[in-house]
Amino acid sequence: MQIETMQQMLAIVTLSLGALLIAIIFNAYRIVRQPTLLYFIYGLFTLIVGITFADLISVFTPDAFTALWSAVFSRIVVVLGLCVMAYGILRG
Known part of the structure; x- marks a missing residue:
């Protein structure tokens, strides 16, 4: 139970730090x-x-069931994000 709570807290921290990083790059x-x-x-x-x-x-x-399919969808979105980042860099 504590591990799940820690994962959820780390997900929220990751989301907030990611939003901060996106804001900094957008200003650039x-x-x-x-x-x-x-x-x-x-x-x-x-x-x-x-x-x-x-x-x-x-x-x-x-x-x-929802957790399983959200994990699958999560991996697909991660791969798409990496592809978009690679495209942006290679296009540059």
């Missing part, structure tokens, strides 16, 4: 106006949502 984008940074922000947002999605779903619905 507003200064330089490079599309590479914008794609990187999109990918980072998708990556952070993917990382924290399964843990945040387990906070609201402790059902095993």
